[in-house]
Amino acid sequence: MSNCTDIFRWIEHVFSTKHQLYIPTDILLTVFQYLDGASLGQALFVCNHWSQTIQENRSYIPRPYNFFTNPILIKGEDVYHIVVYQNRKNKTIYFEDAVKDFWNPRTILYKLVIYANPYAYRTVKNLMEHAKFLFKEAKPIKVKKLKIISNRWNRFNILHKNRGFFQEMAETEKLSVHDRVSITINDDYKYLGGLGIKFNKHLSINVRNGTTPYLIGRHPGIYRHHFIKELSIRSIFVRYIPYHLVTDTAFVDERSTRQFVNFLCDDLAPVHVKRTYWLCILDAKYTNLMETLINKFNHVDDPRRFCQQATLYVPAMKSLIQESQCYLEAVLQLVPSRSRSFLIRSYEYEVKRPDGWILNLRLQVSPISCIKLKICN
Amino acid sequence: MATESANGVSSPELNERDVVITTNDNRNFTVKIGVARVSKTINNMIQDLGESLDLSSGIPLPNVDGPIFEKVLEWCEEHKNAPEIKVEQDPHTRERKWFTMTEWEEEYFRKFLSHLWDLAMAANYLEIPSLYYYTCQKLAERIKGRTPEQIREMFGIEDDLTEEEKAEIRRTNVWCTY
Known part of the structure; x- marks a missing residue:
């Protein structure tokens, strides 16, 4: 006792x-x-x-990993999407800011897609620097898939060279990258621009030549996404590929794009599209096509649909500047037609290539008008 | 008083000799050199002093008190021939991999549960990696899964964070909320 x-x-x-x-x-x-x-x-x-x-001492002590089986994702952060724009001057600042703004220790990179479709070698280098920055500074806790896509065959040497960096990183695990990282340089894009579509940032459909209706119509996930938070359409019409591929590629892409937009508007008929993001690198001869498509998409008679942002890149040859300007004006008319509260914040011209004029026209809608749109809906 | 010197500091015979170690509360411990050498700090002293080492007059340990050193000695006695431990960590989470303890080690820490911080500090000063890391692991085991209140209660820690400071911590460390 x-x-x-x-x-x-x-x-x-x-x-x-x-x-x-x-x-x-x-x-x-x-x-x-x-x-x-x-x-x-x-x-x-x-x-x-x-x-x-x-x-x-956050960098020395363990970090949370308990959500491996029960992930808590913040909307819009489950995928970090790196796109280096040709007409972004302060690319690094832009990217670092983006990381600071959106990064969160909870972030899981389910898929990191790096699009490398630049014209300049320097831009590819920058792109790689951004990706490295992401890993070094932001230190994602898990990356399920890292995909490097390039549609410029002559830039593959730098992609391959840099692939070593990611590969080594995954192997040595110095940066705590998940061991399931797979690094792919998508050879499908070697010559062909193709059409890439992303739904809600976690469903991605890549449409290849001639198979568009089949893929889109039967994609298992597409009907579950009637609420589309972000729709990204990349339609790249390549001019710098071997000549014998030009005609077919261009034709197929044109058809694919048209079929996709038709399908989206008529068959899928999303009830709500929060943001539409068009990234078009076009030859001037496709301007009419894209205009028709955008027009079609934006003018479906459904009041719940709206477009918060439309971004257009229109490179044109020197002789076509005039036409491109006309095109820009057409777009300026087109976008407000959806809602009168759209305001155009900025657009810019840029000449990129020494061997030919490329005119980039950037059209952006002010955030204030986006808020107005939300109220309207 | 006969003075012995530490000739041939690395010889096995020397390990069998006794050395006197004096703690900060002036307690003298007569320890076999082989046991004392589990501590890298003491081993360095023995090696540095070499021939000038006076085994009978003692090695001073100003940062360790008697009761704790007694417990440390118990560990050293058990681990005098043990191989160096290997510290590993999970590459994904940076979390240290936990050691598997023997029955004796479990019992040892059960016995001295209330002195874990003192043991960790002594082991750190005396540079005894096995005792240091095992004690830290044991402390982590006690902290794991407990609320801040329970941790404070267990270790007698005062809550000196204001509500504003806690809110700020929550705000700046989003990861801590899940």
Whole structure:
């Protein structure tokens, strides 16, 4: 009996002693290294010293991983989509800002898609730098798939060269990239621009030549996505490919694009499209086609549909500047026709190539008008 | 008083000799050099002093007190011939891989459960990796799955964070909320 009392007293003593023990930071850190992310989250609130130690040493101590089986995703962050625009001057700043704005330790990169469709070698290099930055600085906890797509065959050397970086990173796991990372340089895009469609940032459909209706009509996921948060259509008509491929490719792409938009508007008939994003790299001869398609999409008689943002890239040869300007004007008329509250914030011209004029016209809708649109709907 | 010197510091015979170690509360511990050498700090002292080492007059340990050193010695006695431990971590989460403890080690920590922080500090000062990492793991085991209140209660830590500071922590460390 007396023994039991002693034990209870000892336990009481141990648990009730309020000596404020100072624990050196290095010891605390070692202890924290044996904790999982969730326990560390709790330890943050124990006291000031613990909290500071954890926050100041975030890069050394474990990070949360408990959502591996139960992922909590923030909308729009499950996929980080890197596109380097030709007419972005401060590319690095833009990208770093984007990471700071949107990055969150909870982010899982289910798919990181790097589109490399630039004209300039320098741009490809920048693109790779962005990707490296993402891994070095943002440190994603998990990347399921890393896909590098290029449609410029003569840029493949740099992609291959940089693939080593990602491959090595995945193998050595220095940057804690998930071991299921697969790095693909999509050879399908070697010569062909093709058409890539992304739904809600996690369903991606790549339409290849001649198979468009089949793929789109039977894609298992497409009918579940009547609410389309973001629709991205990339239609790239390649001019710098071997000559014998030009005609077929152009024809198929034209047909594919038309079929897709028809399908989208008539068959799928989404009830709500929050944002439509058109990225078109066109020869001037396709201008009419794209205009028709955009027009069709934007003028389906459904008041719930609206377009928050329309971005158009229209490169044209020097002799076609005049036509492109006309085209821009056509678009300016087209977009407000959906709603009178659209305001055009900016558009810009840029000349990129020394061997021929490329005119980039960027059309952007102000965020204020987007808010107005939301109210309207 | 006969003075012994530490000739041939690495020789096996020397490991069988006794050395006196004095803790900060002036307690003297007579320990076999082979046992004391589990501590890298003491081993370095023995090696540095070399021939000038006076085994009988003692090695001072100003940062460790008697009761804790007694517990440390118990560990050293058990681990004097143990191989160096290997610290590994999960490449994805950076979480350290946990050691598998023997029955003796489990019992050891059960016995000294209330002195884990002191043991960790002593092991850190004396550079005994096995005791240090095992103690830290044991501490983590106690912290794991507990709320901040329970942790404070267990270790007698005062809550010196204000509600504003906690809100700020929540705001700046989104990861801590799940």
